[in-house]
Amino acid sequence: MEYDKTIDQKWQRYWQEHGTFTVDVKADAENKYYCLVMFPYPSSELHVGHARNYVIGDAVARYKKMQGFNVLSPMGWDAFGLPAENQAIKRKIHPKEWTVTNITRITAQLKSWGIGYDWSREVTTCMPDYYRWTQWLFLKLYDKGLAYKKEASVNWCPSCQTVLANEQVVSGECERCSTVVEQKKLKQWFFKITDYAEKLLDDLTLLNDWPQRVKTMQKNWIGKSQGVEIDFVIDGYNKKLKCFTTRVDTIFGATYLALSWDHSWVEELMDKAPNKKEITAFIEKIKNQPLSERLVDNFEKEGVFTHCYAVNPMNGTKIPIWLANYILAGYGTGAIMCVPAHDSRDYEFAKKYNLDIVEVIRKNEEPETGNNSNSVYEGTGTLINSKDYSGIDSQTAKERLAEYMESKGIGRRAVNYKLRDWLISRQRYWGAPIPMIYCERCGEVPVAYDDLPVYLPEDVEFVPTGQSPLTYVDDFLKVACPKCSQPAQRETDTMDTFVDSSWYYLRYISPKEETVPFVRADVNKWLPVDQYVGGVEHAILHLMYSRFINKFLRDQGLVSFSEPFKRLFTQGMIVKDGAKMSKSKGNVVAPDYILQKYGADTMRLYILFMGPPEKDAEWQDSGLQGCWRFLQRSLRLVDALLEHRGDADQEKQASLNQQEKSLLKKVHSTIKDISADLDGNFQFNTAISRIMELVNQAYKSLNDGYIRKDVLAQTVDVLFRLLAPFTPHLSEEVNSILGNSGTIFKRSWPQSDEKYLKEESVEIAILVNGKVKAKMVIDVSLSQEAVKTKALSVDKIQNIIRDSVPKKVIYIDKKIVNIVA
RNA sequence: GCCGGAGUGGUGGAAUUGGCAGACGCGCUGGACUCAAAAUCCAGUCUUCGCAAGAAGGUGAGGGUUCAAGUCCCUCCUCCGGCACCA
Numbered sequence: 001m002e003y004d005k006t007i008d009q010k011w012q013r014y015w016q017e018h019g020t021f022t023v024d025v026k027a028d029a030e031n032k033y034y035c036l037v038m039f040p041y042p043s044s045e046l047h048v049g050h051a052r053n054y055v056i057g058d059a060v061a062r063y064k065k066m067q068g069f070n071v072l073s074p075m076g077w078d079a080f081g082l083p084a085e086n087q088a089i090k091r092k093i094h095p096k097e098w099t100v101t102n103i104t105r106i107t108a109q110l111k112s113w114g115i116g117y118d119w120s121r122e123v124t125t126c127m128p129d130y131y132r133w134t135q136w137l138f139l140k141l142y143d144k145g146l147a148y149k150k151e152a153s154v155n156w157c158p159s160c161q162t163v164l165a166n167e168q169v170v171s172g173e174c175e176r177c178s179t180v181v182e183q184k185k186l187k188q189w190f191f192k193i194t195d196y197a198e199k200l201l202d203d204l205t206l207l208n209d210w211p212q213r214v215k216t217m218q219k220n221w222i223g224k225s226q227g228v229e230i231d232f233v234i235d236g237y238n239k240k241l242k243c244f245t246t247r248v249d250t251i252f253g254a255t256y257l258a259l260s261w262d263h264s265w266v267e268e269l270m271d272k273a274p275n276k277k278e279i280t281a282f283i284e285k286i287k288n289q290p291l292s293e294r295l296v297d298n299f300e301k302e303g304v305f306t307h308c309y310a311v312n313p314m315n316g317t318k319i320p321i322w323l324a325n326y327i328l329a330g331y332g333t334g335a336i337m338c339v340p341a342h343d344s345r346d347y348e349f350a351k352k353y354n355l356d357i358v359e360v361i362r363k364n365e366e367p368e369t370g371n372n373s374n375s376v377y378e379g380t381g382t383l384i385n386s387k388d389y390s391g392i393d394s395q396t397a398k399e400r401l402a403e404y405m406e407s408k409g410i411g412r413r414a415v416n417y418k419l420r421d422w423l424i425s426r427q428r429y430w431g432a433p434i435p436m437i438y439c440e441r442c443g444e445v446p447v448a449y450d451d452l453p454v455y456l457p458e459d460v461e462f463v464p465t466g467q468s469p470l471t472y473v474d475d476f477l478k479v480a481c482p483k484c485s486q487p488a489q490r491e492t493d494t495m496d497t498f499v500d501s502s503w504y505y506l507r508y509i510s511p512k513e514e515t516v517p518f519v520r521a522d523v524n525k526w527l528p529v530d531q532y533v534g535g536v537e538h539a540i541l542h543l544m545y546s547r548f549i550n551k552f553l554r555d556q557g558l559v560s561f562s563e564p565f566k567r568l569f570t571q572g573m574i575v576k577d578g579a580k581m582s583k584s585k586g587n588v589v590a591p592d593y594i595l596q597k598y599g600a601d602t603m604r605l606y607i608l609f610m611g612p613p614e615k616d617a618e619w620q621d622s623g624l625q626g627c628w629r630f631l632q633r634s635l636r637l638v639d640a641l642l643e644h645r646g647d648a649d650q651e652k653q654a655s656l657n658q659q660e661k662s663l664l665k666k667v668h669s670t671i672k673d674i675s676a677d678l679d680g681n682f683q684f685n686t687a688i689s690r691i692m693e694l695v696n697q698a699y700k701s702l703n704d705g706y707i708r709k710d711v712l713a714q715t716v717d718v719l720f721r722l723l724a725p726f727t728p729h730l731s732e733e734v735n736s737i738l739g740n741s742g743t744i745f746k747r748s749w750p751q752s753d754e755k756y757l758k759e760e761s762v763e764i765a766i767l768v769n770g771k772v773k774a775k776m777v778i779d780v781s782l783s784q785e786a787v788k789t790k791a792l793s794v795d796k797i798q799n800i801i802r803d804s805v806p807k808k809v810i811y812i813d814k815k816i817v818n819i820v821a
Numbered sequence: 822g823c824c825g826g827a828g829u830g831g832u833g834g835a836a837u838u839g840g841c842a843g844a845c846g847c848g849c850u851g852g853a854c855u856c857a858a859a860a861u862c863c864a865g866u867c868u869u870c871g872c873a874a875g876a877a878g879g880u881g882a883g884g885g886u887u888c889a890a891g892u893c894c895c896u897c898c899u900c901c902g903g904c905a906c907c908a
Contacts, residue, residue, distance in 0.1 A: 171905090213903080216825060220904055227908085245908060258908090299906070326906050336908045344822090345906055418907055539903085609846070611833060616901095618833070626846050632861090673837085686835065689845035696845090703863090 001635045001642075001737065003730065008600050011732045012114055020743050021061075021116040023072045025509055029525040033069035035061040036505055036565075038534030038542070039076045039123075042102040043083050046109050048589045048607065048619060049574040049581045055607045056571055056682065057533045058115045062725040063678050066749040072526060073116060074508040076123035077103050080131070081497045082160055082176060085430040088462045095430045096458065099126060109591065114600045114728050116745075121511045125500035130507065131432035132453030133517035134500050137549070138435055140556065142446050146192040147424075149444065153262070153329065154423055156184040161466050162427045163188060165496060166420050167221075167541045183287075189434060189493065190421040193548045197222055197417045199562075200547055209567035211614070214539040221540050223418025228402050230337065230411040232257060232310040234265075235318055241265065241310060244332035244416055247342065248405075249397040252386040253360035254337040255350065256320045257310050258303065260327035261286045263334045269306050269321075279304055279323065286325050301326050301349045313410045314401075315387060324349060332416050340376075347376045360385050361394060422545065424496040429460055429469040431494030439481035439488035448482055454490070468492040501542055502549040505529055505564060523559055528566045536570040543568070569682060572616040574607070581619075589619050601727035602628045608684035608726055631730060634695050634719060638734055640702060641716050644709045659701045660711045664756045667718050670694045671752040674722055684726070691722055713738075718750045 015021060037057035040050065061073040077099075084095035091098075103124065110117070123130055141147040155164040159179035163186060168175040193200075201222045204215045227246035234241060241257060259266060261283045270276055282304040293299070303324035310321050326345055327336060340350035340357040350357055363381045380394035389397050405411030425434065433454045435447035447454055457476045460469050470476050470492040481488035503517070509526050510518040534542075543565070550564040573580055576587040594603045606627040610617040656664070670690050677687040698715050701707050717738060724731035724744050735744040 213825065217903060220824075223904090223907060225907070243908085247908075301906080326908095328907060331907050338908085343908070345908080416907075418904095536902090606846095609833095615827095615834095620833075620847070622847055623833070629861090630846080676837085685833095686845080689835075692845055 001638045001734070003599055003601075003631065003635065005596075005599060007733050008112070008114065008595070008729045011729045012111055014732070014743065015114075015116060016111075016119075018743065020745060021065075021071075021073060022118050022120055023070060025072070025522045025526060028070035028072075029522070031068065031070055032526055033061075033064045033071045033531075034526050034529045035064065035071055035073045035531045036508075036529045036533070037073075037075070038532070038538065039078050039501070039504060040106065041078045041081055041083070042099055042106055044102065044583070045590070046106055047581050048591055048594070048603070051113060051591055051603070052571055052574055052607050052613070053533060053535070054110060054113065054115050055604050056569070056613055056684070057531075058113075059604075059608060059684060059725040060531055060533070060678075060682065062116060062728060062745060063749070065745050066721070066724060066747070068748060072121075072508070073118060074121040074123075074511075075110065075115075075117040075119065076121075076504060076508065077125065078497060078501050078504070079103070079124050079126035080431045080494075080500055082162075082428060082430070085428055085462055088430075094458065095462075096126065112595060112600060113591065113604065116728070121508050123504055123507050123511050125432075125497070125504065126430070128453045128455060129514070130504075131456070131500065133507065134432045134495065134503070135435040135447070135452050135454060136449065136517055137499070137503060138495065139446055139449060139452075141191055141552065142436075144552075144556070146195065146552065147189060148192065149187060149189050151185060151187045152190075152423075153183050154186050154188055156182045156186075158182060160428075163423060163425060165423045165498070165541075167422075167544075188423055188425040189436075189491075190423055191499075191548075193422045193545075194417060194419055196548050196551055197224070197419045198415075199551055200419075200544065203547070203551075203563055206563055207566075207568070210565075211536075211568065211570055214536065214543065214568060214570060217539045218544055221419060221544065225416050227414060227416070228398075228405060228411050229333065229414040230313065230405065232313065232337065234321070235309040235311060237268075237308070239265065239268075241321075241335050242333045243335050243337045244414055245337055247339065247398075248401045248411070249380070249383060249389075249394045250339040250342045250360055251312070251314050251337070251401060252383075252389070253339040253341050253358045254312055254319060255340060255356040255358055256322055256338045258322050258324040258327050258336055258338050258346075258349070259306075260329040260334040261323060261325070262329045263323075265335075266323065269308055273307055275304070275307065279306065282323060282325075289325075299326075301345065301352065303349060303353060305353075313405070313408075320355070322349075322353070330420060331418065342376060342378055344376045344378060358385060364393075422496075422548075424499055425493040426496055427466060427468045427493055429456075429462055429494065431497060432456070432500060433470065433476075434491040434493055434495055436491040437479055437481060437488050438491065439484060439486060441486060442481055442483040442488075445481060445483050445488070451482070456494075468494065470494070498541055498545050502545040503553075505546070506553075506559070520558060524561070527559065528561050528564050531567045531569065532565040533569045533571065535573075539570070569614070571613050572611075574610070574617055574619050576619045578618070594624065598624065598628045599729070601730050602631060604728075605631065605688065605723075605726050609688045611685055613682055613684055630692055630695065631727065633699070634723070635730070635734075637695065637698055637702075637712075637716050637719065638737065641709070641712050642737075644712060646706075646709045654708075656708070656711070657705075659705060660708055661756075663697060663701050663707065663715060664711060666694055666697050667715050668752040668756040670722065671718060671750045672757065675749070675752075678725075687722075688726065691719065694719060720744075721747065721750050 035057060037053055040046070057073065061071045065071045079099050084099050087093060087098050088095045125131060125134070138147055155166065155169050156162075157164055157174040157177065157179055159177045160174060163184070164174060164181065169181050172181055173179060174181055201219060201224055204219060207215060225246050227244055228248040229242050229244050230248070230251070231240040231242055241259075243257065266283070270279060273279055282302070301324065303322045306321045306323060308321045309318040311317070312319055326349070327334065338346040338349070339360070340346040340355060341359040342361055347357070349355070360383060361377060361379075361381045362384050363377055363379060383389050383392050383394065383397050386397070389401065392400070402411070402413050406413070433456055435452060435454045437445045437447060439445055457470070457473050460473055462469055470490075477489050477492060479488055479490050480486070506518045506523055506527070509523045510516070513519060546564055550559065551562060553559045554562050575581065576589055579585055579587055581588045591603060602624060606624045609627060610619075610623065670693070673690050674687045677683040677690070694715070698712075698719075716734070720731040720734040721744065728745075731744050735747070740747065
């Protein structure tokens with residue numbers, strides 16, 4: 001049998017016509033398996049790097065289907081977003097047109113690779129029937145006070161001409177275009193994800209089947225820290241400064257306070273400050289400093305003295321209050337107590353400005369060292385110079401001090417998070433309009449649910465001005481206030497596209513529903529997603545936003561599960577010439593020529609065989625060639641079977657020869673091992689190598705002598721069923737050639753038969769005085785004695801071992817020896 | 822700086838989690854077929870010594886535990902990823 005391109009098309013057509021991958025959510029809910037691949041942003045054509053994602057997802061889906069699950073594997077489009085708009089500006093094509101063209105092209109690609117989706121569930125986030133429900137979600141959040149507008153210092157990308165969420169700023173640069181991000185004070189919409197910080201953190205422990213790496217990243221991003229918020233009375237003011245610290249045990253070493261430039265009290269203190277000019281200049285300097293400058297390694301600490309003092313509540317000492325550039329504006333209270341002896345940053349600052357350094361913690365191992373205040377010790381230990389608390393260890397002191405402060409009302413236990421609220425406004429056109437209206441009389445008024453969707457107007461000038469292009473569309477902008485019917489204006493910003501993608505996995509269950517975003521009963525049956533597959537670049541962004549939205553919907557009683565994705569798999573990149581594939585580098589491997597020359601199955605097989613799927617892998621055309629060779633070899637086994645002469649019935653009378661036995665053993669051990677590879681962590685590479693071994697052995701057996709027809713038939717049949725998740729077209733073709741009707745995916749996954757796997761060897765442990773001294777495997781055929789007898793002499797054992805296992809393990813004490821089978 | 826992950830042939834990578842290191846693929850070498858090439862098939866391919874059977878060494882470096890270590894423990898080196906003034 002020869003491979004021929006028409007095989008691909010033949011079976012792709014078959015799957016489509018027979019609805020092989022179409023799911024009825026009501027009828028198929030029992031024994032369901034929801035396999036989801038992160039939906040793509042439809043920009044240009046897909047290359048083999050993208051293909052890896054879909055091929056992995058498809059292999060899982062097809063494997064599960066063969067195992068008898070009702071597999072839902074849907075596809076859709078994350079279709080709003082900046083690239084479409086940027087293309088529109090550059091080429092004068094409407095974003096919608098550009099997007100739809102790309103979707104058509106990519107759909108054809110996915111189909112040509114034989115990815116088995118239920119296309120009847122396709123969702124497209126830029127279509128009104130979808131974004132209507134994204135707006136609905138916004139209103140739901142608004143109703144609960146979780147969507148709010150506030151003025152804040154926000155990240156602004158001057159190139160994209162829009163604000164960005166914290167999560168979209170990477171090392172001070174725009175995640176998308178790598179432009180240095182600026183800080184601007186703007187009034188923007190936020191989602192209150194911080195309300196869910198604790199839940200998002202706690203429930204990470206439920207995600208046993210997520211990569212540890214992703215969970216750690218989320219944990220760090222949420223950044224919970226526990227400590228104490230201490231009130232410092234300001235000398236001469238009727239005012240307290242709240243400072244958060246995780247090291248309350250160092251309170252007696254606090255020798256100054258430091259405030260961030262935008263602390264609320266700064267304005268008041270300026271009235272009296274003798275060095276007002278100096279302070280103003282200092283604040284201006286920090287304010288205008290680009291974020292990127294702050295992120296360099298040795299960012300110079302600077303500050304200015306306010307000429308005010310605070311009182312340390314524990315010892316009454318007056319300590320100076322400074323403004324300092326290293327105090328983060330958005331974290332904690334924006335004011336901290338500084339302990340130079342035990343914090344390297346405070347130490348650096350104190351040295352520079354000649355502030356007191358008082359050691360209050362001593363490392364436990366070193367009892368007395370003469371030199372103090374010349375170095376920083378940031379660890380815990382025993383308190384010194386701390387009045388009544390001296391001699392106590394850090395941990396105990398933390399608790400006692402917190403208790404004391406709470407009882408005196410001068411401090412309280414507190415928790416802080418690094419996580420900030422999710423900024424969702426974007427000053428761009430190609431996104432879901434935020435469904436809000438501003439009325440001079442009534443203020444901020446949400447659009448009524450019944451008035452959704454707020455349609456995105458299509459006739460728009462795209463040129464970015466820093467204002468949303470919608471600002472200039474009168475038909476859109478001007479609207480009657482829903483409350484008082486007076487002229488009012490719509491919100492012109494659109495939503496971050498991560499809002500669209502934070503709930504799409506729910507819409508797949510009810511994609512055509514016109515009255516609700518999803519049917520609750522069906523969603524509760526089909527979710528959580530059993531297997532989610534995607535790139536690790538979404539470890540924080542998409543995956544945390546989705547978890548947040550899911551938890552919100554759960555709290556509203558709209559879904560019943562608290563985590564949307566039960567298992568997560570993050571695949572690595574495919575690189576070429578050591579670099580990520582990109583058009584600008586000119587190292588893109590386009591799938592088209594591969595399909596032409598080798599067909600879809602060869603490409604799929606190679607992508608899965610390249611290496612562990614979670615790791616990056618280097619594309620090698622020669623490796624692809626190897627997979628092609630392997631498939632050709634496999635197909636020649638089919639020929640060998642078809643040409644095989646010999647009467648199967650007659651053959652069955654005779655007993656199997658050694659080769660046939662060994663081949664059948666290989667067939668069944670392969671089934672067993674591959675199932676383990678796939679049930680575990682998707683070790684497609686080793687699964688495929690096992691199939692190659694099977695083919696090699698089958699060849700050897702054929703070359704060496706006669707193989708019974710039924711044995712060969714079983715080998716070939718199992719071989720192509722095992723290959724089916726990887727090479728579905730060829731497996732279908734072979735399946736039909738072997739006389740089976742219908743699709744191979746309605747047949748079951750092969751089961752290994754234990755009778756062929758019976759071990760001919762036995763593992764024994766050698767005990768000396770009851771202690772395991774050695775374990776080894778002995779070939780039973782060589783020494784039946786080993787199993788029959790419970791105890792053997794040392795000599796005998798050594799003989800058996802010499803005959804059957806390598807010398808290396810012959811270390812036995814000349815004592816009593818037992819054999820445990 | 823902190824937190825993760827990883828270091829195995831010429832190369833991508835295996836090793837039932839402590840049990841014959843290098844499976845499988847690529848590449849390379851030799852042979853068969855061919856006027857020749859491609860394709861295909863067969864054999865070989867960690868290093869050293871040996872015609873061979875075989876012997877010895879070998880998983881970033883050094884030490885340790887164990888009958889047995891790529892795998893576990895300690896010290897160090899290198900690379901990759903994430904976070905990065907989070908008080």
